[in-house]
Amino acid sequence: MSVLDHNAVDINPRISEAEVGDYIALLKPRVMSLVIFTALVGMAMAPGHFHWVLAITSLLCIAVGAGASGALNMALEGDIDAKMSRTANRPIPRGRITRGEAMAFGLTLSFFSVMTLGILVNWIAGALLAFTIFFYVVIYTMGLKRWTAQNIVIGGAAGALPPVVAWAAVTGSVDVEPLLLFAIIFFWTPPHFWALALFRSDDYARAGIPMLPNVAGPDATRLQILLYTIVLIAVAAAPWALGYFDAVYGVVSLILGAGMLVLAINVYMRRTRAASLRATRKLFAFSILYLFALFATLLAEVVFRALAPMVGGA
């Protein structure tokens, strides 16, 4: 007699063959690198001394928190990812990792990143990181993305928060300067993602995601890209206009902004299939360079300010 019901026991359980690289892919390393960079700028701008050990700890926690958001996003969107050519190669659609494994991985990393930042640095930063993960996973991924064409506009707040978290790690508070960085990333997100959505609209339509080109049409999207780009240029110049940064940053932001504007006008004007495709791809690629260059200029100016007294005193 057996006390075990052998029919209830899976005698062929799934044994994972997932390698470390598959789990790293779940963290969306490219997004993570941009998060680390923007957080670094927020941290460098913050006033006061911050020990390098705490700086590394904070950046590591922010990076892991961002990666955890990516893993949870992939766990929740396995069905969508399988339908889109851009994401079909991710670990879950490829069958390397199950959605449950990705969910467990993401939740574990979320817990450790938030608790570590809270315990080792401060709880304001920890709470902000927890809110960032919550906003990206619950508000954006589970709610907005499948529900409204304004998904990436509101959801962009999650991607814009890392410099605020980093500032809070240093100061234990939030001020105007990190909120300016937040605003720059927030208004950069729509032109960036709508450019992508324009040349990937078939992908999004197949997956049933209500991106703006599929809901309002390509022409309305082109107009929105242009309008958001104009707002972005003004917001990006604000750190200079409000006196936080000097003319070097102001001039660089306006030159980069002019580049974005030219490409956004190009997207607005060119509506035939091939020309439109080229224009949107150019805008998408340049928008990444734009954000990187803008934040690199901010970082360079902060570093220059810190080094100037030493060079002057030497």
Place this chain on the structure above:
Amino acid sequence: MIAAMADKPERDGIVLTEAQKKSRRQRSVAIALALGVLVVLFFAVTMVKGPAVLVRPM
């Protein structure tokens, strides 16, 4: 009853393939490294914030 059990063919249980063994080893090493980093991080920050060993005036 014992005789009946002895008559049953012995089951090997789950035998991992080489690929499964390799990936499991890789994952175990990664987890160990991550835990090691966490320990070092907590130790280093305790030194900085707690006893303030690493905090010295310039």
